[in-house]
Amino acid sequence: MVDERSRNGWFVWFSLLCALILSIAPIPEFLAVGRPLWLPLVIAYWLLMAPLRLGMTRVWLLGLAADLLYGTPLGQYALVLALVAFMVISLQQRLRMFPVWQQSLVLLVVFGLAQLLLLWLDSLSGNRPPSLAFLIPALVSALLWPWVFIVLHFCGRRLGVH
Template sequence: MATSAPRNGWIIWFSLALALLLSVAPMPEFMAVGRPLWVALVLTFWTLAVPHRIGMTTAWLLGLLSDVLNGTLLGQNALVLTLTIFMVLSLHRRLRMFPMWQQSLVLLVVFGLAQLVQLWLSALTGNRQPTLEFVFPALVSALLWPWVFAIFRGLQVRLGVH
């Protein structure tokens, strides 16, 4: 069985760079509480779409870049993103078979657990008081998942990314 060479990998890296920029883009104060987890969303899509190209190493590197951009403890976002992608890879085959609303619910749990780890790490370092606001980014990200999936799936098909 002949395998073809990877094509149009630039779109993957461009979309991940755009997600990093969106994660630090300024937002109004009332909306900042529910800032979507852009890097986790885009990374989740590409992990589900091309798991042979994007995985935990990519998540770790993007997490380190996110730590530098956000000015957080070095390795904090890297750990959280790596755990998120580990959970997504563990559920990879099931997630691909689920209808979109079930994917959103599963990703709500995955992102919620990631936010819980993020909250725990922030509380350990003394940066943030524990509140229930940590749920909002996971909820907003789960609600955005169908649109993120549709946009990037269209790009993947149109540009032949594999």
């Protein structure tokens, strides 16, 4: 008999790879300020719907891969993704009961705290001056959450991932 965890698990990793690619895809300069947090969005979805497929260690490793990809100091984005994963895992039972629009509001706070941590880490290293523009990606990501949820939920159900 096939192990339940191994059934179509490739789709989880494919969606995470797509999120990494979307994170570095070129966009016009005026839209770059509001670039969605694709990787935290997809990680939040999989931690909500199939928490056994993705754990803190895998999220940390994804964060290290993102650090290498973005050229940030090693561990910076890994720490931010670990914070997102911790908050989503700790709120998972409650979030699953909420409608998608309420999940979006909770994830706005989660992504906002992650962006605040990223801003703090960037300002410690002297890379970016503090401004309120760091909240724009969190807001855009929260607005995109219903669409990401619908697409991943449809594909995940179709492939039997959850």
